Amino acid sequence: MSSPSGDGSHDIIAAGARRRLRDLEIQPETILIGFIGVLLFVVLAMAVWLFTRPSDVCAGGICSGAEPVGVARTSDGSSIAVHYVRCGNEAVTRIAIESATSGETLWELAGTYRGTRTAFVAGQATDELEETVEIGSLPSEDLVAIVEADTIHAVDFNRIELLRGFVLYQGFALTGDEFVQTAKANGECEDWVPALGVGSARALQIGLLAAAALVGVGLAVRYRPNKEDSPV
Secondary structure, eight states: OOOOOHHHHHHHHHHHHHHHHHHTTOOHHHHHHHHHHHHHHHHHHHHHHHHHSOSSTTTTTTSTTOOSEEEEEOTTSSOEEEEEOOOTTOOEEEEEEEETTTOOEEEEEEEEEOSSOOEEETTOOOSSEEEEEOOOOOOSSOEEEEEESSSEEEEEEOGGGOOBTOEEETTEEEOHHHHHHHHHHHSOOGGGOGGGOOOHHHHHHHHHHHHHHHHHHHHHHHTOOOGGGSOO
């Protein structure tokens, strides 16, 4: 006698399980509805987690609309760099460090820059920007980093806040790449399209949410009760 096929065995087992549930006066519909209810709760919880947790250090309004300017001590500690993320094809015409107290310009680059550079080191000119005020010994007081492009950006800082090789941005010490990503995610430039900046953690959240939804729909369709299995 031939053995039943895999699909037939599965149907026999499922039918037997449904009969046992009826003997216990538990309808398959009740189990299915309860399971889907739990699954929907999990999906809802994941959705809340997804859309309320920040995707980076400045999300959630902490740095919303913040100036795309950061300040860093160079990796060798010999100088200070002003970091700036250009919006589109705007031209950077001036980068400077000024005294927050007197307004005196302590270092300045001037010209027209449209390149891809994001770090401008004090004491180092570029092909397009000329050092019009040479860097000297910066005082141990509050300073201001100035970037003039389509608009003027100003960020206060103090030398004692700066760490070697890290960019100070809104009170956070970031790597150069992290600064660019975070500044774009929290900036107001249309060319950056912050909504498309999905980090690995956010991508995992979206993937889990989509997987949970697909599993719920698939199980609901696969194990929906048949009319012939309903009690008379």
